[in-house]
Amino acid sequence: MDKNTLTGFALMAVVLIVFTWYSQPTAEQIQAQRESDSIAASRRIEAQQAEEARIKAAEAQALLMKQDSTSLLFSARNGSSQLITLENDNVRLTINTHGGVIETAELKNYQDQQKQNVRLVNPDDAHMRLSLPTKTDNIITDELYFQVADMPASGAGESLESVTLRLPLATGSLDIDYTLRPDAYMVDMVVRANGIANLFMPSTQALTIDWNDRAHQLEKGFDFEQRYSCIRYHSNDGTTDNLSETSDDEEEIEQALDWVAFKNQFFSAVLISQQQFTGAHLTSRLYQKGQGYLKSYEAQLQTAFDPTGARPTQLQLYFGPNDFHTLKAHNDLSLNADRDLELEDLVYLGWPVVRWINRWFIIYLFDWLKGFGLHMGLVLLLLTIIVKALVYPATKKSYLASARMRVLKPKMDELNKKYPRQEDAMKKQQEMMQIYSQYGVSPMGGCLPMLIQAPIWIALFNFVPNAIELRGQSFLWADDLSAYDDVIRWGKDIWLIGDHLSIFCVLFCVMQIANTWISMKQQQSAAMSPEQEQSMKMMRWMMYLMPLMFFFMFNTYSSGLNYYYFLSGLTSILIMWFLRKTTDDTKLLAQLEAYKAKHANDPKKHSGMAARLEALQKMAQEAQQQQKR
Numbered sequence: 001m002d003k004n005t006l007t008g009f010a011l012m013a014v015v016l017i018v019f020t021w022y023s024q025p026t027a028e029q030i031q032a033q034r035e036s037d038s039i040a041a042s043r044r045i046e047a048q049q050a051e052e053a054r055i056k057a058a059e060a061q062a063l064l065m066k067q068d069s070t071s072l073l074f075s076a077r078n079g080s081s082q083l084i085t086l087e088n089d090n091v092r093l094t095i096n097t098h099g100g101v102i103e104t105a106e107l108k109n110y111q112d113q114q115k116q117n118v119r120l121v122n123p124d125d126a127h128m129r130l131s132l133p134t135k136t137d138n139i140i141t142d143e144l145y146f147q148v149a150d151m152p153a154s155g156a157g158e159s160l161e162s163v164t165l166r167l168p169l170a171t172g173s174l175d176i177d178y179t180l181r182p183d184a185y186m187v188d189m190v191v192r193a194n195g196i197a198n199l200f201m202p203s204t205q206a207l208t209i210d211w212n213d214r215a216h217q218l219e220k221g222f223d224f225e226q227r228y229s230c231i232r233y234h235s236n237d238g239t240t241d242n243l244s245e246t247s248d249d250e251e252e253i254e255q256a257l258d259w260v261a262f263k264n265q266f267f268s269a270v271l272i273s274q275q276q277f278t279g280a281h282l283t284s285r286l287y288q289k290g291q292g293y294l295k296s297y298e299a300q301l302q303t304a305f306d307p308t309g310a311r312p313t314q315l316q317l318y319f320g321p322n323d324f325h326t327l328k329a330h331n332d333l334s335l336n337a338d339r340d341l342e343l344e345d346l347v348y349l350g351w352p353v354v355r356w357i358n359r360w361f362i363i364y365l366f367d368w369l370k371g372f373g374l375h376m377g378l379v380l381l382l383l384t385i386i387v388k389a390l391v392y393p394a395t396k397k398s399y400l401a402s403a404r405m406r407v408l409k410p411k412m413d414e415l416n417k418k419y420p421r422q423e424d425a426m427k428k429q430q431e432m433m434q435i436y437s438q439y440g441v442s443p444m445g446g447c448l449p450m451l452i453q454a455p456i457w458i459a460l461f462n463f464v465p466n467a468i469e470l471r472g473q474s475f476l477w478a479d480d481l482s483a484y485d486d487v488i489r490w491g492k493d494i495w496l497i498g499d500h501l502s503i504f505c506v507l508f509c510v511m512q513i514a515n516t517w518i519s520m521k522q523q524q525s526a527a528m529s530p531e532q533e534q535s536m537k538m539m540r541w542m543m544y545l546m547p548l549m550f551f552f553m554f555n556t557y558s559s560g561l562n563y564y565y566f567l568s569g570l571t572s573i574l575i576m577w578f579l580r581k582t583t584d585d586t587k588l589l590a591q592l593e594a595y596k597a598k599h600a601n602d603p604k605k606h607s608g609m610a611a612r613l614e615a616l617q618k619m620a621q622e623a624q625q626q627q628k629r
Contacts, residue, residue: 001011004580007111008196009247011552015575016334017488018106021147021365023049032469034493038460042457050379051138051303054447060367063076063322067283071586073137073139073144073169073312075168075169076144076145076167077144077170078145079097079144079145079146079147080097081096081097081098081145081387082096082097082147082148083096083097083103084094084096084097084148084160084163084331084401085160086160086161086163086178086180086187086193086599087160087560088160088178088180088182088183088184089108089109089183090107090108090183090184090320091105091106091108091180091185091319091320092104092106092108093106093107093178093180093187093319095145095163095165095178095464096123096396097145097146097165098142098144098145098146098397099128099129099141099142099146099150100141100144100146100165100167100176101128101130101142101146102128102178102187102317102548103121103123103127103320104119104121104123105120105121106118106120107119107185107267107320107321108120108122109274110267110375110471111322111472112218112267112410113218113219113220114557119216120264120268120269120303120319120321121213121217123268125213125214125216125293126212126213126214126224127210127211127212127213128142128209128210128211128212129141129142129209130191130207130208130209130269131207131208131209131210132200132204132207132305133172133200133201133204133463134199134200134201134204135199135200135201136199138167138247138496139167139174141167144167144591145352146165146167146176147165147166147167147168148163148164148165148166148168149164149166149173149175149372150163150164157248158184159300160180161179161180161182162177162178162179162180162473163177163178164176164178165177166178166194166444168201169196169199170196170516171196171287172193172194172195172196173195174191174192174193174194174196175191175192175193175194175576176189176190176191177189179190181333183434184317184330184333185318185321185326185330185623186316186318186320186330186333187316187317187319188314188315188316188335189315189316189317190313190314191207191305191315192309192312192313193306193307193308193309193313194309195309196307196309197307197308197309199307200307204305205305205306206222206278206301206302206303206304206305206346207304207305207313207348208300208301209271209277209299209301209302209303210298210299210300211260211262211271211297211298211299211300211301212296212297212298212299212446213262213269213296213297213298213352214293214295214297215229215262215264215293215294215295215296215297215626216264216292216294217292217293217294218256218264218265218267219265219471219480219482220480220481220483220484221291221483221484221556221558222401223263223289223296223498224265224465224483224484224556224557225264225294226245226286226287226294226295227245227246228245228264228265228348228465228466229245229263229264229265229294229295230242230243230244230245230263231243231249231260231261231263231282231283231284231299231577232260232263232264232268232345232346233253233257233259233260233261233280233282234257234258234259234341234342234343234345235255235256235257235258236255236257236258236275236276237251237254237255237317238343239343240342243282243283243284243496244284247283247286248285248286249283249284249424250281250282250283250284251281251374251498252280253281253282253319254282255358256276256277256278257276257277257278257280257301258273258339258341259271259272259273259277259341259343260277260282260301261293261318261346261348262297262299262352263322264294264322265322265465265466265482266314266321266471266497267320267321267322268318268322268346268440269317269318269319270297270317270318270319270343270346271301271315271317272279272316272317272318272334272341273301273303273313273314273315273337274303274314274315274316274334274335274336275303275304275313275314276303277301277303277595278301279300279301279302280300280301280302280308281298281299281300281301282297282298282299282300283296283297283299284296284297284298284336284587289493301314302567306509309401311496314335314336316332316333316334316335316561318343322346322347322468323347323468323469324344324347324363325367327343327344327346327347328343328344328368329395330335330343331343331344343406348462348466348468349459349462350458350459350461350462350463351380351458351461353455354455354458354459355462357455357456358459358462358463359409362383362459362460363462363463364385365387366379366383366463366467366469369382369383369386370469374558375473375475376469376470376473376475376481377473377475377476377481377563380464380481380560380563380564380597381567383564384564384567384568384571385571387456387568388568388575389573390570391452391453393455394453395453395572395575395577395579399576399579400583400588401442403437403583403585403588404441404588404592405441406585407585407588407589407592408435408436408439408589408592411435411570412432413437414437415431416428416623417433418431438596438599439593439595439596440592440594440595440596441592457568460561460564461561464560464561464564465482465557465558465560465561466541467482468482468559470482470558470560472559473560475563476558477561478504478560478563479502480559481560482560483507483556483558483559484500484502484555484556484557484558484559485502485503485504485559485562486499486500486502487503488500488501488503489501496552497552497555498555498556500555501555502554502556502557502559502562503560504557504559504562504563504566505550505551505554505555505557506551507562507566507568507581508550508554508562508563508565508566509547509548509550509551509554510547510569511565511566511569511573512546512547512550512569513544513547514545514569514573515546515569515571516546517577518573520543542594560572577607
């Protein structure tokens with residue numbers, strides 16, 4: 001490899017390092033987070049005390065209102081709690097008539113680290129309430145008791161999939177219909193007024209939803225899972241965005257929203273409105289490692305409400321995996337068939353160009369390989385081989401560009417002897433470019449093909465950590481390809497390393513060093529001026545330091561990603577060895593000589609970089625002459 005090929009590798013690495021660095025918290029963010037945690041802790045104590053005082057006051061007020069038989073909500077405040085379970089093959093939901101909302105959501109086909117079914121909603125952590133102002137009182141559902149108005153009869157062993165809850169009011173009721181879709185993770189939630197239009201002011205047209213939750217740590221790697229957990233939302237203009245993954249964040253969203261998701265790395269709870277949400281206020285707060293939680297989420301939303309009951313408020317809730325195809329299939333379950341919810345955007349696939357590569361190539365290639373029933377370790381191996389085969393033409397072109405530079409080294413050595421002085425550097429560079437032009441060699445020929453491969457590297461960087469298929473899949477010494485492998489661990493965090501040593505990360509970094517060493521060996525035989533030799537010393541240091549930087553960045557990353565990069569480096573070495581063995585330098589030089597002879601009288605050969613250097617040289621000479629005058 002020559003300097004340009006190494007430059008291509010270096011640029012690819014720099015892009016990857018910058019991307020990784022960008023996705024991680026900075027030192028300032030970490031320090032700010034520590035300060036924020038201290039302030040937040042004191043604020044939490046103050047807030048807890050204020051909340052306790054509020055609760056006591058509310059309880060006292062509620063007691064008084066319960067005893068007020070003339071109150072609009074007298075019957076609703078004096079009910080009893082009942083748990084109702086909706087269930088299909090995928091999910092089990094528990095609805096509490098006290099509040100009328102879903103209290104627990106359990107996924108039946110996925111397990112957590114304790115080998116229990118994943119719970120996305122827990123009564124101790126999650127809370128949702130609906131609020132409506134009336135002329136005389138405020139309907140706040142978490143203070144009220146609903147009645148079971150309609151529940152289909154079920155036989156022994158059968159599961160309910162729908163229920164209607166009714167909140168009794170003075171002249172009618174507020175009803176909530178829950179319908180769990182068969183073989184899906186989606187439940188329809190329809191809120192309708194029933195004979196209570198006279199209770200509301202004419203201006204009442206919105207239902208307020210307060211939703212909060214604490215995201216449990218479900219995966220082995222806290223830092224890695226927290227980095228991929230956030231509040232994500234979809235605007236009615238078709239764009240998807242999220243609050244910060246690496247710091248506390250709070251936003252007032254001006255656009256109307258189709259849905260808001262409380263997202264973990266591999267699972268999400270999504271609230272969808274068919275009439276869209278307005279006035280959204282979203283808040284995300286980080287938890288520290290060891291507390292059992294990743295983040296706390298809060299969402300304050302408004303959606304359309306018709307007091308006459310003619311147009312019910314149509315909501316939906318998705319409790320399920322962040323699986324691209326599963327989410328895409330649930331778009332078809334939308335109550336508004338005219339709008340694509342684009343739920344698959346919950347699976348982050350990278351920046352636009354990278355996202356297209358993942359969306360239209362990597363995902364389908366991965367699914368095709370997975371379809372053979374192979375182990376995920378073999379799937380990643382075959383994925384690596386196929387990707388390398390597809391970029392092989394660019395790799396070969398890059399290598400041949402380096403090889404042409406290598407066989408021209410004797411001519412460059414003669415040029416170095418001809419122009420040994422520093423003041424002749426411009427002349428030497430001009431003749432060097434002229435020689436390259438005569439032989440049809442491009443000094444940048446090895447750089448561009450390598451840069452073409454960079455988006456694929458970054459695409460896999462985004463795809464592997466979000467591939468739920470790797471979750472819980474063991475391979476060799478790694479017990480979970482979606483998390484770091486920690487056969488070697490010491491139980492105490494060390495700065496920049498953590499509490500473990502990832503063997504796949506070490507192998508990946510060792511392979512990077514091997515690749516660098518091979519590149520440097522080839523570089524020694526490439527055509528290069530003394531000035532280029534000097535400039536290459538810094539690049540050599542950079543190339544050798546990069547694996548060390550990779551180690552500190554990737555030690556907490558998923559073993560599947562490190563395994564892929566290890567395989568990628570290994571196959572690169574094998575490809576370089578094959579190309580070196582199959583390239584005859586004598587024949588290659590003969591081809592270059594033939595090219596030179598064929599185009600000896602072509603005036604276009606003295607153009608391009610050589611012509612520009614000549615023009616620059618003339619300008620420099622004229623400037624020197626003017627200075628002498």
